[in-house]
Amino acid sequence: MKKSFLITVLLLVFNLTFSQKKEENLTEQKIDNYIQEVIAINEIPGVALAVIKDGKVVYEKYYGKASLEENKAVDKNTAFKIFSTTKLSTNVGVFQLIEQGKLSLEDPISKYLNNLPKEWQGVKIKNLLSHSSGLPNIVMFEDIAITLSFDEKLKLLSNKPMEFVTGNEYNYNQTNYLFLAKIIEKITSLSFDEYILNNQFPGVKSGVYFSSNFGEAVLNSASRYNYNAETKKYIKSISDFGFDAHSANGLNISLPEFIKWNQNLDNDIYLKKETKYSMWQPFAFANKTDRFAYGWEIVPVNKILSYGFTGGNETAFRKFPDHKLTIIFLSNGHKYSSLYVQSQVINHVASIVDQTLTDDYYLAGEKVNQAFLKLDIKKAEQNYLDIKKNHPDWDFEYRLNVIGYTLMDHGRIKDGIKVLELNTIENPKSENAFDSLADGYFKSNQLENSKKSYNKVLELSPDHKNAKEMLEKIKNGSNKI
Incomplete structure (x- = not known):
């Protein structure tokens, strides 16, 4: 009797384990198939992807090339440039100082930075993190060279106008993170790099370093590639954003080290749980429409909130805290960036791992993108119309606009214009849709059609500045923007 019972229990355990393993293998295969399709459609040189669920790494794989010139494969030692995803480590560094009582979200930046204009006196630490400062964006001014000292940059920047009233709205701005870095340095008496490495990557000998110089040759580092639509080839980037950009885009990190960073964040090693969750609270913008946390993007997926950031249109990190899920995507170039x-x-892999995170609108949008990239234009358009027929309430105006320009930028002028025409049919009251179509016509030298579309823009928005200027150019016989 006892022996029979034991055998029954063992069989149940075996069947349960077998079923669980089978399900894990099926999930892994689905992710494999999906990522390979994404790489093929977008012609991505190299990719590293990790999925962490319930504290366990359930997926970690490497694809393609870290270096096209050297034919070097991506592997666990490859350090990727993560661009603006770097800001997440800066955010954690700021909140570590807040937790230690050395800094407050309510501190004015004038407490730490000298020689600031009067208009900047109301800007606080919370405004830098939430991109609600309204400060002039330093990367927008050609006269502020990256080779200048911080004091020289600050002097020039101080003469630029504020973008909006502090706290009113969200506007992504690199000045915010330059100032956060300088405030960290003022408080800690360390360089920004030293502070972050000491407090978030202690003892790490390889796989993590700071550099915003993409042309710098570093062992086991993935090259960053820009796609040239004319030659249809990737070109290695040699852009250099300077040392002062490290807090905004300078972190280079391998996938295993990023996984460890995430585990330390999950296990409350960097920050106490309550401090960590305070980073993810939405900032109270005065316009009551924008949504962003303290340095973290808030993304609802099937009405479930996730938090993270993306960088360079090539990397992404996202957490679903309530589902104990984190996804890390690293790459070194996209044809259709x-x-x-x-x-x-991120959204698609989340839906594979956890069905409750399946967001039909996001997945449909991705399907629309892929169809226009890989199918005949008529089939792609029909695919879009079929989706809209089933979901007439779904808004794809912005997506169609971007697809139209993307196709034109890659030599598919006629197809791109067809997509922009479709957008005006779908959104007949959108001045932006008609403005983009007019721009497409103008670029393809269809000046009469361009003129008609710009006039339509003015019907919808009589004070539209660009439409007036472009109509004047057409009138004067110019065919150059």
């Missing part, structure tokens, strides 16, 4: 492939990957 304007289509936000990194965000689509």
